[in-house]
Amino acid sequence: MLHLENVTKRFDSFQLSNITFDLPKGYIMGLIGQNGSGKTTLLHIIMGLYSVQTGTVTFNERNAHEQEKEVKNKIGFVLNEELFTKGISLEENARLYGNYYNSFDFEIFEHYCERFGLQMNRKLKHYSKGEKLKFQFAFALSHNPELLILDEPTESFDPEFREEFIQIVTEFVRDGEHSVLLATHLTEELDRIADYITFIHKGNLVFSLDKETMLDSYRMVSGENYKVNLLSKEQIIYKEKGTYATKALVKHGKYYHYDRELMVSRPTTSDIMYYIIKGDEKNGRNRF
Amino acid sequence: MVGIVFRDYRMHWKEGIQSVFKNGSWFIYLYLMIVPVNLFDYADKISEVMTYYGILFPIMIGLLLSRMYSNGINKTMFLCPLEKEERKRYLVSAYWLRVIVPTFLFILIGTVLVGTHNISMKSFLILVVSETMYFIASNLYLEAAYQKPDYEKKHNLSGYTFWQIVAQIFGLFFMVVCISFAGDLNVPFQSMNFAIIFFLLVVQFAITIKVVLGYWEKVMRIAIDYEMSLVGSGKEE
Numbered sequence: 001m002l003h004l005e006n007v008t009k010r011f012d013s014f015q016l017s018n019i020t021f022d023l024p025k026g027y028i029m030g031l032i033g034q035n036g037s038g039k040t041t042l043l044h045i046i047m048g049l050y051s052v053q054t055g056t057v058t059f060n061e062r063n064a065h066e067q068e069k070e071v072k073n074k075i076g077f078v079l080n081e082e083l084f085t086k087g088i089s090l091e092e093n094a095r096l097y098g099n100y101y102n103s104f105d106f107e108i109f110e111h112y113c114e115r116f117g118l119q120m121n122r123k124l125k126h127y128s129k130g131e132k133l134k135f136q137f138a139f140a141l142s143h144n145p146e147l148l149i150l151d152e153p154t155e156s157f158d159p160e161f162r163e164e165f166i167q168i169v170t171e172f173v174r175d176g177e178h179s180v181l182l183a184t185h186l187t188e189e190l191d192r193i194a195d196y197i198t199f200i201h202k203g204n205l206v207f208s209l210d211k212e213t214m215l216d217s218y219r220m221v222s223g224e225n226y227k228v229n230l231l232s233k234e235q236i237i238y239k240e241k242g243t244y245a246t247k248a249l250v251k252h253g254k255y256y257h258y259d260r261e262l263m264v265s266r267p268t269t270s271d272i273m274y275y276i277i278k279g280d281e282k283n284g285r286n287r288f
Numbered sequence: 289m290v291g292i293v294f295r296d297y298r299m300h301w302k303e304g305i306q307s308v309f310k311n312g313s314w315f316i317y318l319y320l321m322i323v324p325v326n327l328f329d330y331a332d333k334i335s336e337v338m339t340y341y342g343i344l345f346p347i348m349i350g351l352l353l354s355r356m357y358s359n360g361i362n363k364t365m366f367l368c369p370l371e372k373e374e375r376k377r378y379l380v381s382a383y384w385l386r387v388i389v390p391t392f393l394f395i396l397i398g399t400v401l402v403g404t405h406n407i408s409m410k411s412f413l414i415l416v417v418s419e420t421m422y423f424i425a426s427n428l429y430l431e432a433a434y435q436k437p438d439y440e441k442k443h444n445l446s447g448y449t450f451w452q453i454v455a456q457i458f459g460l461f462f463m464v465v466c467i468s469f470a471g472d473l474n475v476p477f478q479s480m481n482f483a484i485i486f487f488l489l490v491v492q493f494a495i496t497i498k499v500v501l502g503y504w505e506k507v508m509r510i511a512i513d514y515e516m517s518l519v520g521s522g523k524e525e
Contacts, residue, residue, distance in 0.1 A: 049366055049514040072369035083364045087302040096299055099292075100368035
């Protein structure tokens with residue numbers, strides 16, 4: 001469905017380099033990385049807001065920048081910022097911007113507003129940040145998109161709505177025809193719903209893997225410091241020495257064996273992100 | 289497309305007003321004061337004061353529109369499914385709407401003033417030509433160019449702000465000269481004064497041509513591009 005090939009974008013003080021990944025139909029991809037790593041820039045490129053220096057963005061075999069109208073018609077967006085027109089009601093906003101979409105369905109919009117507890121005749125400026133994002137979400141779902149691009153929306157949602165959000169997103173991809181690209185640094189959600197994880201650090205692609213492969217590629221190892229040190233340096237991504245034990249994220253393979261006195265477990269997405277970033281900070285080079 | 293622009297402008301008028309103050313374009317309101325201060329020195333009839341306000345009002349509206357809705361598209365609209373060509377058509381329609389509305393208003397008020405013998409037909413025609421040129425130049429306003437110091441250099445717009453300011457100051461200057469020479473706009477211009485005014489009109493025409501030919505394509509190219517029009521050259525995240 002969505003394919004990025006060697007996408008590079010340079011700014012004065014930042015560069016997004018050679019980003020390549022595939023998001024197939026029917027799957028949820030989590031886009032992770034620190035603040036400033038380039039997640040939003042990458043989403044802006046996919047949504048056609050930024051051009052690219054090199055590379056291509058393809059959506060359903062269409063070049064996202066050359067055929068932007070067709071592509072944008074099929075992309076719903078929720079961005080963690082002020083969008084739409086604040087001084088008018090949700091209904092007026094929906095009619096104003098919904099007009100540009102081929103298949104905007106006002107009844108679906110009404111349905112989601114009701115479901116999310118939003119009053120359609122109330123002005124957007126009177127809503128809280130979380131509610132504004134709910135409105136964006138309702139709007140995004142109302143023009144029958146094939147791909148939802150969600151940029152860190154869940155941080156502003158209350159826990160109850162976060163659950164509903166996860167439920168809707170999961171339902172959205174269930175028919176195998178729709179996909180979701182969710183940028184976040186709240187990785188617990190991704191552990192629950194993501195099928196693919198794409199990790200960007202300082203504008204570089206660390207990996208883009210299906211979640212199981214990613215989790216199988218690393219192990220958390222903990223135990224006495226000297227036991228951890230017996231592991232090959234190339235295998236250790238980063239280790240943290242604690243008072244009683246040392247914890248390390250290590251590369252893992254099918255035939256890797258560990259000392260019996262070490263505790264070995266599958267890492268979470270958060271562990272992988274944290275240790276890789278720390279490893280990069282310490283070593284000053286990417287050892288992904 | 290004009291209908292869409294009109295609807296968008298109707299929905300965004302409050303934000304437009306806010307941006308006038310936010311971007312320091314409140315100077316527009318000084319127009320209300322500049323001429324009348326001079327006027328009250330010699331105006332002994334209320335109808336004359338009203339005539340000048342009648343002339344001033346469409347100019348103010350024109351300038352206000354150019355600042356409320358500069359050549360740009362908001363981010364939500366950039367995210368909507370529109371081709372670059374459609375965005376350009378939208379911007380061009382919006383531009384002409386902002387030129388035509390105050391010009392039409394000027395013609396409407398001017399016609400009434402001519403009908404009531406408050407201004408002569410010659411003064412009216414001169415002012416229509418001058419003010420239309422004024423609206424044409426001032427509506428090529430690009431907010432980012434005024435707000436960001438290195439914007440012109442980065443986007444090949446050298447001299448843009450300078451010529452915008454020249455066009456606006458000259459437009460106002462021309463009107464003040466007209467009023468000063470005519471005294472009462474209903475009295476025919478003296479031949480010497482008319483020659484000066486005609487010369488100034490030619491200068492204003494040259495300035496307008498310079499602004500339009502020099503910057504129209506560039507302003508439109510920037511305005512249809514999110515990266516150039518809203519972001520400039522920074523990085524958002």
